[in-house]
Amino acid sequence: MRKIVESVYWVGAVDWDRRLFDSLVPLPDGTTYNAYLVEGSEKTALIDAVDPDMVDTLLGHLDGVEKLDYVISQHAEQDHSGTIALVLDLYPEAKVVTNAKAKSMLMDLLLIPDDKFIVVGDGETLSLGDKTLTFILTPWVHWPETMSTYLAEDKILFSCDFFGSHIATSDLFVRDQGRVHEAAKRYFGEIMMPFRTIIAKNLEKLGPYDIRMIAPSHGQIYDSPGWIIDAYRDWVSGVAHNLVAFPFVSMHGSTRLMVDHLAAALSERDVRVELFNLAVTDIGKLAMSLVDAGTIVLGTPTVLAGPHPMAAYAAFLANALRPKAKYLSIVGSYGWGGKTVETLAGMIPNLKVEVLDPVLCKGLPTDDTYGALDRLADAIAAKHKESGFQR
Known part of the structure; x- marks a missing residue:
């Protein structure tokens, strides 16, 4: 006592x-x-x-x-x-x-x-x-x-x-x-x-x-x-921060190359990024990031025509926690095809977000892939500025 x-x-x-x-x-x-x-x-x-x-x-x-x-x-x-x-x-x-x-x-x-x-x-x-x-x-x-x-x-x-x-x-x-x-x-x-x-x-x-x-x-x-x-x-509050929460998983390195490029591009545009490698991350740290994030980006390879199970869990978690994020996108690679974007989009009905153009590539990312990632970074930075997110 x-x-x-x-x-x-x-x-x-x-x-x-x-x-x-x-x-x-x-x-x-x-x-x-x-x-x-x-x-x-x-x-x-x-x-x-x-x-x-x-x-x-x-x-x-x-x-x-x-x-x-x-x-x-x-x-x-x-x-x-x-x-x-x-x-x-x-x-x-x-x-x-x-x-x-x-x-x-x-x-x-x-x-x-x-x-x-x-x-x-x-x-x-x-x-x-x-x-x-x-x-x-x-x-x-x-x-x-x-x-x-x-x-x-x-x-x-x-x-x-x-x-x-x-x-x-x-x-x-x-x-x-x-x-x-x-x-x-x-x-x-x-x-x-x-x-x-x-x-x-x-x-x-x-x-x-x-x-x-x-x-x-x-x-x-x-x-x-x-x-x-x-x-x-x-x-x-309903006011998000100038922050991208970026959970990802990569099996053979292609998705990781895309994740690292986009994270660097966002940083160059004065957008703060927090990366979470779902294979090793403390899921509580991801939840903390979601408290503030204005944008969520999911990085995933394609597994059996859909998202990696760890990426699917991250989408499920975000849908359950209902964070204040206003924007969402998806990046990743595939071997022959699939419905990764459609599957993940169907898993987040509780999120009132605008989906920004996803970037998917077949195999290793190319110059075109990196160009698309730069344009996604431009779009995210512009959205954050327009929305007046906290810095």
């Missing part, structure tokens, strides 16, 4: 070893599962729990806490809720405080009985005596039932996954802003980006609250939260 302010404690767990989340999301720096204990003069509340693998750590922190009145569940996903049933076994008098959608999910996921719940609505308050909790519904950050909790007397926002980051560290508060900014951006790109228009509305919803501290459910506590709020405003 670690003290945040008077009568408010961190009782979560640090997972130094975890390297994959949901069997999908890379965790190069591990993660934390944050739970918080708020002791009022009359009642005591636990805000969220931890992943089931870390239950012994949570229960160790709670050792000596004689009475628990409320378990506030802000999000039904099991890394936050999975140990709630065990907490209720330890404190049978405690009630689960959550919203109606979360209640339904928790009953399905954890088999918690109906009579253990207190359902709260948006803006409703709960008194702990000398401390008051206000519940703020923040749907689709990143599930439909998510909410945040505001502790009025201490001006702390317990934000759940909102503003979260996957980092294992012994620091309770943010002390390395650069490292946390990168981790939070990765977290946003991988998890939050599909819901950025809704998240923008939830950011506005926080406006009336005087927030001196943000305590998320993953990552460190922001004791100076202004910069992460500003970062989120940028990430959810």
